[in-house]
Amino acid sequence: MSSSRQVPARMLFQPFAVRMAWRAMVLLLCVLLGACGSLPPFKQMAPTLTLPVDASTPLAKVVAASTPPGEHSGFRLMPLGVYSLDARIELAARAQHTLDLQYYLIADDGAGRLLLRSLKEAALRGVRVRLLVDDLYTASTEQMLLALQDTPNVEVRLFNPFCCARGHLASRFIASAFDLPRLNHRMHNKLFIADGVMAVAGGRNIADEYFTLNIAQNFVDMDALVVGKVVAQLGNIFDDYWNSEEVYPIAQIVRPGRQVPVRDKAFDVSVGMAGPERRIPLPSTDTLGYGPIGEELDAGRMGLLWGEAHAIADPPAKLRFVRPDQAYDASVTKRLWARLMEAEHDIFLTTPYLVPGESGIASLEDVRRRNVKVTLLTNSLAANDEPLVHGGYVRYRVRLLKAGIDLYELSPARTARSERLGMFGKSVGRLHAKTAVVDRREMFIGSANLDPRSATENTELGIVVDSPQLAREMLRIINISKLESAYRLRLAEPGDRIEWLTIDNEKEVILHSEPESTWFQRVYNQTFAPLVPEDLL
Template sequence: MICILVRHALVRIAARLALLGVVAFLAACGSLPAFKQMPATLSLPPDAATPLAKIVAASTPPGEHSGFRLMPLGVYSLDARIELARRAQHTLDVQYYVIANDGAGGLLLRTLKEAALRGVRVRLLIDDLYTASTDQMLLALTATPNVEVRLFNPFCCARGSLAGRFAASAFDIHRLNHRMHNKLFIADGVMAVAGGRNIADEYFTLNSAQNFIDMDALVVGRVIAELATIFDGYWNSEEVYPIAAIVQPYAGRTVMASDFDARVGIGGPAPKVVLPPADVLGYGPIGEEFDAGRVGFLWGVAHAVADPPAKLRYMTGEEAFATSVTARFWQQLLTAENEVVLTSPYLVPGERGMAGFKQLRDWGVDVTLLTNSLAANDEPLVHSGYARYREKLLTEGVDLYELSPARTTRNKRLGIFGSSLGRLHAKTAVVDKRLVFLGSVNLDPRSATQNTELGIAVQSPQLAREMLRIINISKLESAYRVRIDPPTGKLEWLSMDEDQEIVLYDEPESSWLQRLKINLLGPLVPEDLL
């Protein structure tokens, strides 16, 4: 599974290293370059004459601030990125935690190269944690004119595997525990895609084994300038290195554009993304509206926030939290007067989060949380961190729902999952049916004090209405409601099947081995690693 946070990798890799006994030997293998030649570059001013700028101008009512088109359907979200890249004329600024070596990753990278060959300046920034299978392809991409690729917080050496990377940097774990979890795609300085999706098949319902329910938005308007400033801050930060300073071609070869072409099959026709005629909100493929010259958006006042790239480098844990997207996310939640509805795939509130939820409930605010069940969670040990707080949340009066893989597979409204497992990955919140928050931040300790994150807050009752509609589809049709049975004090999981209430008394759809693992190992994992 590609979309796992570094906490999961650390647990597994530490076990392997202990067995191999090679940590001390490999730790001395190398270090990052002491000097890097990396000229600062900034976002270019938008050109009103570009096709995308003309579409934005035609789509924007007088006096509006920022526009949003929610994209709950994975294939629509992938298609939006491809359409933007194909229509861009000046710039593409792209920032991701993961770009996988698979169909979706290859298609996007191919499209970026094609844009560069048209004269578009492409700046591609990727976190280095999961580049073991892509760094040679990314290095080869830089042989294309107008393309620059940079790595965030890179590993120094032993780059052929994730285990080898950590082994070779065993005394540098504090630095490497700091990852860039942001997701952002800006075209011509006038349109962006932001939200929770990385670039891999499972985020776009293209994986045969497991796929995510997730959320992105197509964004236009004044908030684009804020997103561009955030991108520039990361692009020029001390944590970033040009890929050529870190990655060497295999066998001392010269980096050649043909190497990239061979890897993504650029000599043949581009793969086609099969699109349904409409998504659950009634919107059609975005390309059709681009062709018509006008796009329907929902409008509101929006602001983008991101963690500083140097999070923790010069900060204590408390200072990192104070400047974090998580802290500003909680500031928005605590403005609620009536209700908060929140989705987070990794839900480990900690004592600070529990105090926030208790405060909301003391004020009489209804709180609804949707997260993954044990069966839906791609890492059971993370579920153990959530399970520590589950009964406390219920006791405070929180309405708690856990996603069911089986019910998600049967529910076709958010994508065709086939026989694959359905998992939650959307990070969203709605406050008082007026304020929407979406982005990359999970409600867990890692997002709060370790990873960098990106979020957008939007004041828009219309957008809130659409977001609640999407959340309710998962909550009511694809999830279990969790409650405490008053007579016994034990947990129960409720669902409705064919108008009949079903009550379960163990973690639903989970195996005895999964339950044993979290019961035995869960209490041993420090919460700040979750």
Template sequence: MMSTILLQRSFSRLLCRALLLGATALISACGSLPGVKEMPATYAFKVDPSGDLAKIVTASTPPGEHSGFRLMPLGVYSLDTRLELARRAKSTLDVQYYVIENDGAGRLLLRTLKEAAQRGVRVRLLVDDLHTARTERLLLALGATPNIEVRLFNPFCCARDQLAGRFVASAFDFPRLNHRMHNKLFIADGVMAVAGGRNIADEYFALKAAQNFIDMDALVVGQVMSELTAIFDAYWNSEEVYPVASIVQSPDARALIASDFDDAVDMAGPPTRLDLPPTDVLGYGPIGEELSAGRVGFLWGRAMAVADPPHKLRSMTEAEALATSVTMRVWGQLLAAESEVLMTSPYLVPGEKGMAAFEELRQRGVALTLLTNSLAATDEPLVHTGYVRYRLRLLQAGVDLYELSPARTIRNKRPGLFGSSLGRLHAKTAVIDKRMMFIGSVNLDPRSATKNTELGIMVDSPQLAREMLRIINISRLENAYRLRLVGTARTIEWLTVDDDKEVVLSTEPESSWFQRVYNRLLGTFVPESLL
């Protein structure tokens, strides 16, 4: 399931597979996008200060503060926060995601959006089209609801029932389709937002039995909200976006109506109740309690929201896209570090320029700690081969390097953090000099830099940085292997502690012989530009 959901860096591999599976259908399946689309531009409403959420923000904001944040390391709290905002919104909900899955979490959120629209809330829902094969009819039926408009980013033209068929039918349009919207953003009444790394699917909220992602979101208020609403409007009205009804057709040529959506999500029955622990690892309780009390506790700082333009690579060269990307803005903050950098990146392929930047930081005496996925933890083995190319150099440069252990996340006893499942890192975060924090959708890999659009928030706040450091340290010290060089400094060992006893491993932990050989062979032939 994981390899199906997160394909943003595997387009070339998928295209080859699709061509092999469906070459005979190529001629009959080919088509094109609508030449004319009826899609009037709409923009964020002016904030209504009399709305419930606006009043809560006013009551929660100390004089003179810029932007407020509540970190949400606990997946189920993060989902609950989106639901609470949707249920309390009075005027608008603007929702933008790379993935909304047709599973428990996805249907619950979409149902809650419809319930808001039935109260008169205007809902604008924007979804990247790569992973909509399972959800497109649900989205089409939802769009039949008054006050809801659904749009698709960079859609496939036809043969939409399966991902392979989509690529076959659009084989000659690959350069366009290789550009995906990886942003994650949820805005309520223009005054509160949820931003970070989570898509909308069970595994991002620790609701699956087998495997879940370790991820991070933040509840956001304050002055940075105007930047986030402007980012959403830019995407919503971009040339890359199409109304869902102009792309998706019902299987029996019947116009899907609102009742089709109701049947799919069981609107007649009670909504799913989330099992919420009393507190998370930072000591916060469920956000609904504070919203009901009329005041929410935030940590404050000066913040800046940044996003790639929706036309990234459509009207820009790759060099221009890289130079203006969110990735380069993150690198700019990293290179300004004076004492230390701690980062989490599930897909860590720095490239030669990134590697040179890491080496420069170390030469200046900046302590550098990186946490990424182990071979056993990654859902993208292909990308892991790119990371392995730089792993030895990272250690030789003096980087403190950690790889997440799926088995150790199972044994972690912190309530609700990972469920009882294998953990895979998905959080994209950084803390610089114990005061500058980054949270967003950006991976340190070639696809985030030059192919996908990304969104992130930079915050100058020692208090917020301290909380993020605590979360990162839980993952690296309790759920990861620490890597070190031995012997001739070209041999790597993985260290962990079990029952207060140090364990030293000399091969990729928790991986099979086949996995290791397969990845070693694969890494020989796959160019870094495809990762």
């Protein structure tokens, strides 16, 4: 890994104007260099595809023993972060032939190192590992990923990479100042496939805060363990990305920071290869009453909920579409909106970033005119890690309420007190789950937010399932968040003033300003959010 450089002591005592001039010169130099910064000529990679399923592997045998005759695809929802991380580690430890992963973010922290160790251990057993990572947040992990690439049976590729000045996120953008339209597009997909028969998909990246392991902030999120016919669809989606023009081998982009033996030793030390395997503390059951995945895998049979499922994903070439409408027409977002508009009775949605736009708000108003009940759960200002995006949502909040939509905002304080979706302790709880239930029988789970970035900039992945039983379990989780961890919003009479309602000691409490937010958060949001064009949120 690259180490951070200390600022020389003499620089700290220079007059402010001199320091500012120095920074301006460095910035100008970086911009000038950025004019010459470009990716290396595209080198044709040998395409590799998902391998045929080997029915003799332990995971394949578990799937066969767990599948009732005639069923399409099976699911286990994983609302509890530690259970979701444990599922990935268990699958990596039991895989015998292949592991295919694609992620927007793999952090250099406890969860990231645990996963990378599991991948190396699998590769040393002879498992073919293909790891695809979006290049936005790899400044601190690229040397670790390069070291993992040195392991036999491992190949690591980067999606839409930066060309140069790769040590920091800011320097990457500065050095690519004339390539920003391309770099604004990122791969937001999250997918883990083991032996072609079991997968984990949903909203979680690989970092401590997605698994309630961070002391400062943690996310309320959702993944699903998936088996059956839809896994083959997910494998095809992975292959499309893996072999796309937008993807480069990591060795073609990242320069080695150290000699191979030194880098490999540093990787082994960082992920604890020589030490005992890290155990993830797990409660005896999760929110839905299920035990750890490993226990059922040991028993050779899993309890799953079944339904007809379809995997949907944006094309990896979405970043090359010239017009936003072309990108939207090919998007997961458009297909999700289309299904929502077909609802006959009710819609339940959770999304951390809710910026519906004029067309989206008009569509929601239309379904309400058809007496379809709509319930939305999103982040409050205090819970939102993207305050400018929250400002985009605020533009539509009154219209949502006037349309008769049941609107809820996640409360960090109430989330910490509830503990049913994880032990948040003193950390800030934030919503990150992207889910939907339509007419209490169709469920969506995936990576797409209801905002402009998911619609036209990022690539996304999701699964749509027709299963009343699975929809019922998803609604249980949504209701826990809605009733125990959120504020209900309503319009005060008369006028457009908003009130936030909560229950405290069995008494209804009414709040008249953004709850749990600081003065600075409110002023910042009111001052800067209106200045940001909606298509940039």
